[in-house]
Amino acid sequence: MNRRLFIQAAAATASATLLIAAQAQGTGTSGTKRHKIVIQMSDADPGKWNLALNNAKNLQDDVGATNVDIEIVAYGPGIGMLKLESPVASRVDDAVKAGVKVLACENTMRGQKLTKDDMNGAVGYVPAGVTEIMKKQAEGWAYLRP
Amino acid sequence: MNRRLFIQAAAATASATLLIAAQAQGTGTSGTKRHKIVIQMSDADPGKWNLALNNAKNLQDDVGATNVDIEIVAYGPGIGMLKLESPVASRVDDAVKAGVKVLACENTMRGQKLTKDDMNGAVGYVPAGVTEIMKKQAEGWAYLRP
Amino acid sequence: MNRRLFIQAAAATASATLLIAAQAQGTGTSGTKRHKIVIQMSDADPGKWNLALNNAKNLQDDVGATNVDIEIVAYGPGIGMLKLESPVASRVDDAVKAGVKVLACENTMRGQKLTKDDMNGAVGYVPAGVTEIMKKQAEGWAYLRP
Numbered sequence: 001m002n003r004r005l006f007i008q009a010a011a012a013t014a015s016a017t018l019l020i021a022a023q024a025q026g027t028g029t030s031g032t033k034r035h036k037i038v039i040q041m042s043d044a045d046p047g048k049w050n051l052a053l054n055n056a057k058n059l060q061d062d063v064g065a066t067n068v069d070i071e072i073v074a075y076g077p078g079i080g081m082l083k084l085e086s087p088v089a090s091r092v093d094d095a096v097k098a099g100v101k102v103l104a105c106e107n108t109m110r111g112q113k114l115t116k117d118d119m120n121g122a123v124g125y126v127p128a129g130v131t132e133i134m135k136k137q138a139e140g141w142a143y144l145r146p
Numbered sequence: 147m148n149r150r151l152f153i154q155a156a157a158a159t160a161s162a163t164l165l166i167a168a169q170a171q172g173t174g175t176s177g178t179k180r181h182k183i184v185i186q187m188s189d190a191d192p193g194k195w196n197l198a199l200n201n202a203k204n205l206q207d208d209v210g211a212t213n214v215d216i217e218i219v220a221y222g223p224g225i226g227m228l229k230l231e232s233p234v235a236s237r238v239d240d241a242v243k244a245g246v247k248v249l250a251c252e253n254t255m256r257g258q259k260l261t262k263d264d265m266n267g268a269v270g271y272v273p274a275g276v277t278e279i280m281k282k283q284a285e286g287w288a289y290l291r292p
Numbered sequence: 293m294n295r296r297l298f299i300q301a302a303a304a305t306a307s308a309t310l311l312i313a314a315q316a317q318g319t320g321t322s323g324t325k326r327h328k329i330v331i332q333m334s335d336a337d338p339g340k341w342n343l344a345l346n347n348a349k350n351l352q353d354d355v356g357a358t359n360v361d362i363e364i365v366a367y368g369p370g371i372g373m374l375k376l377e378s379p380v381a382s383r384v385d386d387a388v389k390a391g392v393k394v395l396a397c398e399n400t401m402r403g404q405k406l407t408k409d410d411m412n413g414a415v416g417y418v419p420a421g422v423t424e425i426m427k428k429q430a431e432g433w434a435y436l437r438p
Contacts, residue, residue, distance in 0.1 A: 062420040137288035142429035274354040283434035
């Protein structure tokens with residue numbers, strides 16, 4: 001009786017241990033790993049904006065759009081990428097339609113006296129771009145600075 | 147007796163497991179997570195130096211200065227940021243006073259024949275900036291390249 | 293008898309737990325941690341190519357070439373670094389000889405109509421540079437963008 005109880009409990013402890021370890025590694029219990037990457041856009045250079053959008057597209061083409069979470073965070077001098085009149089506005093629209101999350105930094109917008117009316121209607125918002133980038137990495141996301 | 151001993155030991159094992167898993171994730175046992183970020187400064191551009199200092203300040207304002215460890219590591223062409231006569235010297239002083247760790251790469255200093263007398267008195271030193279940046283990430287710090 | 297069985301099993305469970313936690317942290321069971329870093333090269337600037345090679349060399353000098361895995365991934369505008377006629381070709385050769393893995397993005401090569409005959413014979417290849425950089429970080433490698 002004691003022995004059977006012990007074996008059951010030991011098995012339960014071992015299962016829980018494996019589950020916790022898998023979660024610590026960001027893997028599911030099935031062992032598959034979801035790709036996650038945050039792309040920083042803090043440059044005023046439209047060439048860089050195109051590069052960032054190319055990088056996002058290449059990632060989706062390479063691993064499959066449904067297998068990767070991509071977030072582009074624009075802040076500081078990079079905020080222009082997400083303005084209504086941005087030269088890459090239609091490409092930003094396409095990226096959002098393809099499942100890329102594109103986020104503007106509200107801190108930067110306040111500093112540059114921009115409102116949501118000045119911005120591409122497809123984008124989302126975060127209070128502080130740099131905090132978002134830090135938090136995503138802490139949650140296990142990869143980082144890319146084009 | 148055997149049963150009571152077993153239950154006590156199983157509980158102890160489970161506690162230890164949870165503690166180890168929490169440490170692997172960089173969280174405390176209370177579940178709160180301390181923010182940690184290393185900011186690379188390897189550009190000779192004073193505009194970038196101001197951006198890096200803005201990023202550090204915004205992070206502190208956003209999550210609270212006591213909740214985030216920030217380290218700015220200057221090396222290669224970025225070392226000029228931390229010289230005595232740097233155009234951002236007073237801002238570097240302010241950052242250090244606000245709790246940001248600002249570190250100069252001694253490798254770079256040797257290469258550029260700089261001594262500590264040439265540097266801002268508020269900064270600290272690391273033997274190799276690039277190694278510091280690598281190690282911090284290995285310890286779970288987020289990375290930012292302004 | 294039950295008690296001895298229990299103590300043996302509890303010890304085995306504890307060992308397994310520690311091993312799993314060590315693996316989650318990327319450390320060996322001896323407690324030593326191998327350094328790993330992926331260096332992104334996505335700029336067309338030969339000055340940056342030299343910086344990246346300096347960074348790799350400094351890392352090897354600082355922690356010992358046998359203690360660090362370094363991978364330089366060139367893609368987009370950075371692919372020129374790895375061409376046959378690159379101004380840093382001989383330094384790339386030296387880096388590879390010193391144990392640095394240097395990889396060209398085949399996506400970029402297709403886009404720029406480059407074949408392996410156009411490239412430095414010392415380099416290796418990956419299907420997509422940005423995916424390689426993402427995956428390495430997911431495996432616990434540090435990231436550096438010179």
